[in-house]
């Protein structure tokens with residue numbers, strides 16, 4: 156399998172590179188995603204991780220700079236990132252493996268779930284096919300609420316096709332976004348468009364029996380209401396980059412026994428006391444660590460690469476885990492053991 160991936164990586168032909176360059180030309184529209192939110196505060200409580208260890212699997216060779224990352228042998232998988240956006244921002248034309256090897260990644264980095272949430276990324280012969288051909292990379296496809304107005308029969312058919320990929324582990328990210336880019340004047344019109352794309356995708360994902368990755372920024376309660384109305388309680392859900400309050404998070408995980416709350420670099424922001432409260436009070440068994448790379452760069456990340464001081468990459472999820480361990484007062488290795496189990500439970504990987 157590894158040899159096969161290696162051979163494939165050698166086959167990054169001129170055709171593939173040309174395709175990537177074309178994707179990058181579309182880059183501007185390809186990059187209208189998210190940026191950090193403001194949050195508020197308080198909290199406490201501790202959950203202990205179980206100590207059964209997971210066998211290490213490291214498909215990547217990394218530079219391992221212990222000054223930035225803790226020296227752990229517990230495999231770490233970034234549960235949510237955007238490799239297509241990352242490559243566009245970094246102007247990287249090679250494989251993910253070569254990206255990992257050329258950048259600062261922790262030595263226990265074991266892979267990531269790459270979300271593709273723009274319709275241009277789903278058509279045939281797109282970058283995702285090369286990315287998902289590599290070891291240690293799994294995929295998810297879904298229409299981001301920022302792109303909800305693009306929802307159409309064609310987009311839906313392309314999405315169905317992409318979700319049939321053998322390494323597609325979930326449908327998403329999808330949901331609602333009432334972030335600061337949405338003015339109150341236009342919000343009701345925008346929300347109704349987002350709701351339609353969201354509920355259509357929920358039905359699609361239920362038909363395809365795919366777990367869900369949910370984006371509900373600034374609209375956590377409304378997103379929960381839609382999930383409650385449309386999704387069976389046992390369904391697997393990753394509520395990614397959670398920025399809501401503790402009460403809503405608790406209500407959601409109580410209602411959905413297989414829901415996980417995703418924690419990003421936001422946890423490290425001085426203003427994000429509300430998310431630290433959420434992390435303190437929720438059981439570790441219900442949390443996932445993610446980067447949302449290239450966004451949400453953790454504040455505790457060292458500037459190793461002067462060309463990209465503001466970009467996060469999937470290895471930085473380990474720094475989110477470090478902060479999470481600090482907030483919950485749990486040993487980092489125990490955190491890593493448990494969140495690896497959570498990734499396995501959520502994505503079957």
Ligand SMILES: [Zn+2]
Nearest residue numbers: 189328370396
């Ligand atoms: Zn998102």
Ligand SMILES: [Zn+2]
Nearest residue numbers: 237270328447
């Ligand atoms: Zn995302």
